[in-house]
Amino acid sequence: MRLVSTVGFTLIAAMLAGCVTAPASTSATAPVAPSHLDTVQAAATLRICTPGDYKPFSFQKADGSYEGIDVDLMNGFAASLGAKPAWVKTTWANLLPDLAAGKCDMAVGGVSVTTDRQKKAFFSAPYMVNGKTPIARCADVAKYTSVAAIDQPGTRVIFNPGGSNERFARANFKRAQMTLHGENITIFDEILAGRADVFVTEAAEALTQQKLKPGLCAVNPDKPLQYGEMGWMLPRDDVAFKAYVDQWLHLNQAGGDFQRTMDRWLK
Template sequence: MRWTIPAAAAALAMLASGALAQSPSPSRLDDIISRGTLRVGMTGDYRPFTSLNKTTSSFEGFDVDMAQALGQALGVKVEFVPTSWPTMTRDFEAGAFDMAAGGVSITLDRQKKGLFSTALMREGKTPIARCADAARFDSLADIDKPGTKVIVNPGGTNERFARAHIKAAQIEVYPDNVTIFDQIASGHADLMMTDASETRYQQKLHPGVLCAVHPDKPFDFAEKAYWLQRDVALKAFVDQWLHIIRENGSYQATYDKWFN
């Protein structure tokens, strides 16, 4: 078959356009490296994972140290973007940050909108109450009785769990997740059901006052991870980084700093 010059030029143009169409678009991982900044969404109200130091206006906690280590592995700076549990999904969908961190639980609703890294830790919801009353709240049936006041922070998995299981007891929504445990200690609420890691930490902060109720046997199963924008390259990098720091001991060192 003999090609005329115009036909050959047209064929080459078609091949070139096809090659361009098939070339991969830049990933979010590429964007992060190119801009030199990893944007991390944080609520700043969930110790020991994340807390906002109002004096210095800086974030502190386990996931803050982890995010800084991830930024170092990427060779970029880390920018912490304030968010809240009620607005986290909206902010995530708006692209306000590349990933959400700070004690974020894996849920199927969140999975629909992004990707999760490999799990950081496994736990579940369990009660924390005044030590003198802890034996009264061993089971959900013990908790879900008229006269019991269950306190929750708004917009997250704690409130969702309480509303799914509490029908007879009173549920009080308290907006400040930093001082919510003081409400239990002072007797304004009887208990809170939250992640086992948080009950252990708050028990350490309130020795002899607040007690975690069977944190080794929580009511349900949950895992914490980093909620990533839907980018396979970014997830692959974060997962590989997590694998390496678990093997070289730096993950355990960071964990021990904040939890042990």
């Protein structure tokens, strides 16, 4: 049996001592912030940012309450955490800043998944494919079947500020007459009144508004101008919360409740 020399033993002892004391150097690091998964349960309140102007996802009624696909889903999601939903009114321009500032635990209401937003926030797994689709007066549907057809000097394009609709309009329409309209709710009335010709939004909204506004028609909603997905926007770096959100959504879809919610609003 070989014996370890005194020098060797001293070296090994020093190495072991270093191994034992090394973790102590990490104890001074900043404490990890608690996950929203914990804080929501502790507060029994889920704070949800939404613009509340986007049927059929989230719409604020005259009495101040909210309705829509995301509203129904959030009621179930909040209940799974033993919490009640608390709606935080915002705008599309302030949706991401309000989430990043901690004014809410998540943001919903027909939010398109984009790489620009992904730089500053997490997204849930997408729950809907919902591409960009024009809506126009029914008599004019044949005029606006492509980006090139819309982007003509005589076309009056209207769009709402702060979200993916504005980004799409500014990126794709260079020759058309462009009008920024502050209220998403009344854009459709502008088209009916003849003060604008076409608005490009998500297919689900276009289909919903053609039912609500006789005289307006979605243009080829089954063949959108641009592929798009929708999801819920979540605080960046909160891995535990995102994992819970995704698993709840998966189980809700697999169990059929999700589809029943969609059918209630889209059929």
